[in-house]
Amino acid sequence: MLGLGTWEFNVDTMFYRGRALLAVSEKDGGYDVQLDIPGMDAIPPIEIVSIESEDNAISGTARNALLGSQTVSFNIAFGLDENGAEIASGFMKVPFIGKISFKNGKKIA
Numbered sequence: 418m419l420g421l422g423t424w425e426f427n428v429d430t431m432f433y434r435g436r437a438l439l440a441v442s443e444k445d446g447g448y449d450v451q452l453d454i455p456g457m458d459a460i461p462p463i464e465i466v467s468i469e470s471e472d473n474a475i476s477g478t479a480r481n482a483l484l485g486s487q488t489v490s491f492n493i494a495f496g497l498d499e500n501g502a503e504i505a506s507g508f509m510k511v512p513f514i515g516k517i518s519f520k521n522g523k524k525i526a
Contacts, residue, residue, distance in 0.1 A: 418470070422441060422503075422525075424440075424525065426521065428518075430517055433454065435456065438452070438455070439493075439519070441475070441493075448465060450463055450479065460481070464481060466480055466488055473494055474493060475492075476493070477491060478491075484512060488512075489510065493505055493519065493522075502523065504523060505523075506518075506521070
């Protein structure tokens with residue numbers, strides 16, 4: 418499976434500027450993704466609606482209790498930097514907020 422582990426990203430939006438942690442794990446033969454933003458109140462669990470992997474990326478839709486019936490779409494690409502370290506970048510499209518880019522992702526666990 419692609420991208421398993423905990424990733425740290427830089428996020429820069431008008432609502433939040435700082436780091437975000439994204440845990441990508443295997444669950445029942447598929448993916449599970451959980452988001453943690455240090456310093457913010459607990460984020461309700463994320464429910465994956467659909468997810469697929471293609472080449473070096475995972476993409477799909479998800480929802481959580483904060484959004485009601487609305488879904489978030491996401492795409493995260495994984496690769497290696499010039500030194501062979503694992504890296505990632507991507508984005509989420511969040512209802513009422515818009516597109517949020519994840520930059521300079523590095524695997525921390």
